[in-house]
Amino acid sequence: MIQLESPVFDKFTVEFAPNELIFCEFEPGNEFYIIQSGRIRIVKIVNNTEKTLDVLKPGDVFGEMAILEEEPRSASAIAVDHSKLLKFHRDNFDALIQGNPQMAYKLLVIFSKRIYDAKRRLMILLLEEPQLKVMDVLNMLAEDDPHIDMQGPIILRCNIQEVANWAGMQISDVQKILTHFNQLGKIELFNDRIHVKNIRDFQRVVNSRRKSSV
Amino acid sequence: MAIQTRSYKSGSIVYMEGDKSENIYILKGGRVILTTKKVEDKTWVEVKENVKPGEFFGVKSALGRYPRDETAQTVGDTTVLSLSLADFERMILQNINVVKKMLRVFSNQLRRIGKTVREVLGEGESINPEVELFKLAEYYFKMERPQMAGHAYKKYLEFYPDSKYSSVAQERLQRIKSGAMGGGGNDFSPSFEPETARSAVSASDDLTDFSIDDDTAMPAQPAAEQGGSRSPLANEMDDFLSESKSDDLLDDFTFDEPALPSSAPQDINEIFYEAMRLFSEGQYNEASTLYEKIMNFKSLQNETERKTFEKAHFELGRCQYKLGKYKEALGTLSSLIKKFPSSDMIKSSLLYIGMVFEDTKNIDKAMTYYSKVAAMDPKDQHNRDAQNRLNKLQNNQGKR
Structure with a gap:
């Protein structure tokens, strides 16, 4: 710099x-x-x-x-x-x-x-549903990493606290949502990272919701 | 050089929202309209903006290397200059006033977005910086962080000399200067003060020949202790300091198991400060429960949290010492030394280990630790403290 x-x-x-x-x-x-x-x-x-x-x-x-x-x-x-x-x-x-x-x-x-x-x-914060916020934080983290190939499963280096900070939410709420995604098999949750099976999915959901709310 | 002139028919798209490109454009002739969704004011309304001839567009996304956040479309036959980042840099370095203007525009934009973010987060616009500055000073005063508190009080008095709390601020500053801050009763200054932090620099080097689980490295081990005359407690302590036991201790701290952290609504620093408060009020049991909670934290997300995690070891050891749980204190403090050999808290930990030995009448060991601490560079209050304790023990021995 x-x-x-x-x-x-x-x-x-x-x-x-x-x-x-x-x-x-x-x-x-x-x-x-x-x-x-x-x-x-x-x-x-x-x-x-x-x-x-x-x-x-x-x-x-x-x-x-x-x-x-x-x-x-x-x-x-x-x-x-x-x-x-x-x-x-x-x-x-x-x-x-x-x-x-x-x-x-x-x-x-x-x-x-x-x-x-x-x-x-701000785009994350303006989403209304908490699930969407959490999804969009994952989207953002994926966008931030130029080495990520969005087509396949991806690994995001982050923890629940970080996701909560970005989403402007309580850790416990974020944890509930991530655990739910985990149970649905959409993500795999670790202490220091989150594996996302199909980030495109999340992007589609968030984008469609964002468009419809305009 | 690589600067290209491009001609567009009316209605052409120069770039689309979401495109990734490092090109920057200058409108030469015709008209370009930028369409963007206003996220700044939370409305998401589409806003159209005219580029004036001679103006740059596509600058921010190219410089920041992120996708275009607006769409650029031509109206009427239009000519633009297309620049690479390098061209742009060369060009604007010749014309610093353009950069200045852009900087002002950008910083205004950043300010607006920041304001909206704060609103959305409920941090409100109604805050009064004068009151908030004083509250900040009070917070650090309460936390016994004199440097932070002192700075904030001084700034408060400097910027708001005749305000509501100026006399309180004056009085607090006096108390900080005279060292009469907070509840007192601590043996050491809070461990996050600069002096302690600086003293840690060479501590790790000093320890290379002083691993506490290696008895041979302890100078002047009295022969009597090797025999049967040792107290059971001393034996237990040695057990605690031995390699295998400490490894067991470390097993409790594996960081990579894929389990979810137990639902801990509070953040590590919150717990830490609450524990500090309890400690300063003499509630050692309650404080140690919280420190133990911190030591069970599985994911530490940044340097501060790692530092807090590290400090919690020392603080827990200190609580255990206060509670007379000597064995536990030794275990905790020695695990700190093992796990964080370059910690700021090494010297204070060694001092406490000496105090544990002193309290349990292992005078020779206590003296060994005190003299080690007294010799560690750089010198600070811990050295003086250790030296005083050492002198006292030596005097007592002389009398016997």
Whole structure:
């Protein structure tokens, strides 16, 4: 992703110790960050519990919503390892990309991906029946893996918790549905993966339902 | 180079929703209409959008390498330029203002979608960031995570200096600075604080010559202990630390059996924090039940959960120590050391093992463990603690 090795960026480098907080949820933010080394955990308090949304790696960008305008952070960012970040204030953004059009291009790519992922998620969330949501999460996971041949049985690396997060549902509800699919022989359920016999089937069901609801 | 000019008759499809392609287009002449279903505002209504001459289209799906999410159709005779990703990159790098404009458009779009996602998830728009920031600080204060809490209180005071809770925030900050946070009563700072985390870096190296199931690696094993004078408890402990028993312990943690996880509605971190709370209130039995539950978790989905799983070992050992279940404590702590040799909790686990031995009057073993901990780099409060305990034991021995 984005690697900016030039000494020009030295003055933008900030370092964080393991477990150190970079910014917290709801804090107004004017900077965005590019990870040079180390991992960053993105967490959010949901129902009085800290939930990890993502663990970002070198080359990843976060806090990018601050590029446009000051806005409260939607999650907290915490260093997992000793981490080196490039920190850019919104005011420097124009000058920054003027001198580094390459980075601007990379940001375009990142935004494109994020928009798609968010839209795809929204498509799942907008389905009304819980079964369809769970099916569509599996569809999405299959779409995400370029090596998957949709014609045959496929293996999706995921667990119930992840499916529940994507579907915006309770784990217990998701588990019931997946167990049901399992009993029907449509899927085989493991701790770390789900085998789907015929993902085309799921795609057809979801698509037809989506069309009819429009 | 590979930039092609393409001419279309009226009503032609340049691309269809669902197509996969890495081409990006510029409208040169004529008219192109993009038809898309508006998922952003939850309506699924078809929206038509005109591309203006000179404008790009098909950018996001090509850059993000996902299927087209709109259909591009011509109206009237139309000419477009078709670019590969590489062409596009070259072209826009010459014209950074176009990129800036696109970035703003994209980030606005992302913001809108994010807002809708939050609405659908019921996370609401009515939240007041000022109050939420304070609540966040309170949450971390309650959880005894001073760095997180301190940061949030500071930001709260910085951005909302004259607000409702500013005096509370001030007072909390003072308490954090003076170290008088939460209920206290813990022997160690919470294990997720930076100091502890940093101290783990070299701990694993130190342990290479210090495997706790290998008695020969323990320096200065007193001869008397090899004889018949050992207490039954000490023997039992050694059994627990021996290879075969620990392997049995590990068998409880196989991760790959295809069984469904038992219906656990709560997530691992939720249970962990609840257990931490119980521990801080001295409810060690209840806390250990929860930690045991965590140790039975079969699927850990990310690094945090693995870390929590790892920490639960230490916390359970600590509970068992508090409850006087010394054998169990040794089993738990030694399984942590075995399973997570580079854990942040190694040093604290060794210290607790020393304390178990001290409490069960295995003074020599206790001293061995304390001196090991005291010598481990980098130095932190655990070293000081171990050194103090070691000094005390040495003094007592001197008196005898």
